[in-house]
Amino acid sequence: MKHHYLAKLLFLLLFVCAGFTSAFAQTGSVSGRVLDEKKEGVPGATVIIDGSTLGSSTNTDGTYNIQNVPAGPHTLVISYVGYNTSRQNINVTAGQNTAVAEISLAENTTLLSEAVVVGYGTQRRQDLTGAVEQVTSKQFVKGQVTNPEQLVQGKVAGIQITTNGGAPGAGSQILIRGGSSLSASNQPLIVIDGVPVDNTGIAGTGNPLTLINPNDIESITVLKDASSTAIYGVRASNGVIIVTTKKGVQGEELRVNFATQQSIATVAKYVPVLTADEFRALVNRAGNDQQKGLLGTANTDWQKEIYRNAFTSDNNLSVLGSAGKVPFRVSTGYLTQQGLLKNNDLKRYSGSVGITPMLLNDNLRVDLNVKGTWIDNNFSDQGAVGNAVSFDPTQPIRSDDPKYAPFGGYYEAFGTDGSLNTLSPRNPVSLINQRRDRSTVKRSIGNVMLDYKLPFLTGLSANLNLGYDVQRGAGTTFVPTSAASAFNRQGVNNNYRQDLNNTILETYAKYQGDVLGQRFDILGGYSFQKFQNRQYRFDDRREDGSVFTPFSRTFDDKDQTLDTRVLLSYYSRANYNIKDRYLFTGTFRIDQTSNFAKGQRTGYFPSGAFAWRVKGEDFLKSSTAVSDLKLRLGVGQTGQQDIGNNSSYLPVSTLSTNTSQYQFGFDGAGNPLFYPTLRPGFYNPGLTWETTTTYNAGLDFGFLDSRITGSVDVYQRDTKDLLFFSNVAALSNTTNAGFLNVGSLTNKGVEFTTNLEAVRGEKFGLTLNANATFNRNRITKLTIVDSPDFIGQETGGIAGGVGNNAQINSVGYAAGSFYLYKQLYNSEGRPIQNAVADLKADGTINGSDRYRYKSSRPDAVLGFGANTTYGKASLAFTMRSNIGQYVYNNVRSQSAFTPNATNFLNNVSDEQLSSGFNSTATQVLLSDYFLENASFLRMENVTLGYNIGNALSEKANINVSFAVQNLFLITKYKGLDPEVSSGIDNTIYPRPRTYTLGLNFGF
16 A cells, blocks of 8 residues: 655655755864774764754665764764763864774673663663563674574573474474463463554564564563563563664764575475385285285375475665754565475565654664564465375376366275275375465554653653554465365365454653662553454355355345454553662553453562672672673563453353254255354453462673673572463353463573674674573473373374374473373284283273373473684574474374275385384374484574675675575484474475575665
8 A cells, every 4th residue: 555645744844854964053063984803884873963963874885974063072982882982082173074093992791781671661681670682783684584583592591482384484483491381372462562562463474573674673682580471461471572673873874784684495304104115016926916006106205296496586775864964764675485385485574664863862763663573474375295195106196087087186095886985095296286276465563662851850751652554364265176185065265364453552650769779660551452353254155256165144245243452551660770780670561451351350470589689799790700680580470361362251251153943944945943042151351360470590791801600590480370261060051171270380590691702803803603502391280180090181292093083281390291002012023913002901991091291392492503704704593403302293193004905005104114113003193103303403594705895985885795694403203393393293285405695785
């Protein structure tokens, strides 16, 4: 949607503000150059006139120029992330340019005075009392990154990010310190430029965060303990991720940057299955006559038929500068990304505008941000991924035999009666080619934040934040009647649509004071946030548009449901600093949610923290061996109410659409008329908050002139009154499952982060970083009344058979622990067919002989990286590792050759064949033989860069880079990929190995 009047208004605003600056008289200019320790120009450093709003950012060669500087003495303040701030005294003459001698910045890896983004403001790093970690754009994971969360994958201790496969725009599971819920959301709160965004999924995309362009992001801050998250209260039970986008700087010269990345992605690994010749040999050796007769003569590698080399082009253009007193940044981006699976691709169009003027004698700061994204998705049927593994390799893709003509000429299996075999897997290539599944998703996030220094009291300011997050998703799915996947229902011709509206109003007042070396600030505020989820209802239709559902009720374009949620909050925080040595923080938030009934809606969430900057004491002030040392202690509570669009406290009846309908009479054509019924659902008027109490102790350190820096945190998170979706006693004519406040669980862990500046030279530098998280998750209660007969809640459904679950939630064990039979082995170490241990020793094998063993949650999550520079060349890499996680390999458990009569043949893996398993009996499917150690080490990214420098002109700079993602994977796991968030591997869209050539041009 184009709004020309907005563009005109913006132009007028910039023009007027630019005109103000021309009115200044008796001014001059200041110019110079900023260098690093290697005597090379530092691009993007901030140079300001102390005590004023005049300033600039250095160009690509480190030069700067500041206009309209009043005549007289001034102090230049030069700063850049990762370097010590420098100050330079100057004297400006009216009408002349003051040339400043070259200024060299020294690196400072501790960044004690760096401003770190926290809830509702910023703090100096040395003043932090909580577990907060910030990653800037300089430290982001490089290469082809589509989703923002991938920028910090492997970079932050305590956060585990697992993508749901390698499809373009695939979703991610983000866990901070293990997750604190069973049935409620475990996703952290994400705040983008002050707007807490909606984490509800939108129709038409697997990951709403795909609608945020990573190239616009300046920093990502992770708040992990309750001392730092409690200020967000109800939505911060699983941690907070604060995303800050890039901004312009006042007085900055116009800068244009164009970045392009061209990538090719390849399949890193295929599932190992028998070739056509090997499969024919197996069937001829072990199969019956009927099976031998089903063999074909083709040699088809189905996995290679559905995958391809995929190309990606990611292009971004940004313009930033300052029009008078109005700093601005405008950017646009275009991404087109192919998936490895044929016919799968994503196109993203994005734009952002940021304006940050200082008005009213610099007492009013305005922060205006608008981001918009349009994504077109073309999905492929991911059922082809699993079918390509199991489909008979001796059969052709297509055939000229007339019996396949009704299916578009694609080979399909038939039954003995000559009709389509509905039990056999469908042709993988036909699933892709005979389906059109497209969507369009739009998202806009914006806000205006006004921060005003009140004139009647120094140190007092007021802040108003008005923001929105709007999403629109719609799509169509079309499958022709000729497709075997929809043959019996005569095709598919369906629509879907969803609208999400999230609006927020926040306001707070803040007072900062400084008395006799004691600093304090007090903040108090109010927040109102409304979420609206509108879902449109469409009929399930055949190819020709007729309604497939064999009932009389149909939907029109006006049929829709609207779910509205409201959060109302009051919050406060106080920071008290005594001589930069003793730091105190206290927060308190009151939240109200419409998710619960009146009387249950209000939650109270306090936190407190203390930090002792030991480095500030007299006995360490002058120490060069110890450059930083701080002890932190904190405790606090957060709440959880996110159970999706589920009004569990309301007595709601559901209108039946395909069940519980009754026939009364006939229409004029003699067809029976069916009438829907209302079915009352389970409800719980006493439903209330799930509460998590977190205890945290941390130590920040720096040694040897900050060559070694890092932190250690020990924590415990206790969650009670779990929002647990559970079966309840059946009631007449109602559903018998819903949310209850039942049970508790705990997470305990240790986090390590360390950075080592191994080499600090003029030409050569080497920096190493590592982080580790050790977390233990245990369920401590799961019933209202303790019962020795309650084994737990089974979960983790698997394919093969009906109603089989491979996991369980049980007291005393990790959430989602595996619940399996113990496999028996012969003297040669081979599994015995259909032989599992009778653990109850009662002579009968049944469900009570299963036992709890291992979990999909890793014992340790590790990250490691390095960055080395030599002259203008640089080399960086990021590695990730999970230790102690287990995955049930459902691909292997289904990969079995059954030597009895069937009307189709499934391929098997050579490993499975050699194991001796040739049956799909229940005890074999649920054998712990298929539970595998899925520990891994992955080379996430390797990037080689070179700064060509001023190749075209003095003000232009060119950087080139080459990156490889997913370079290698070391694991004992026998499946395609060990990184499966659910712990059940039912085949996964392969994560690609991607090669990226990048070019960055700035002037």
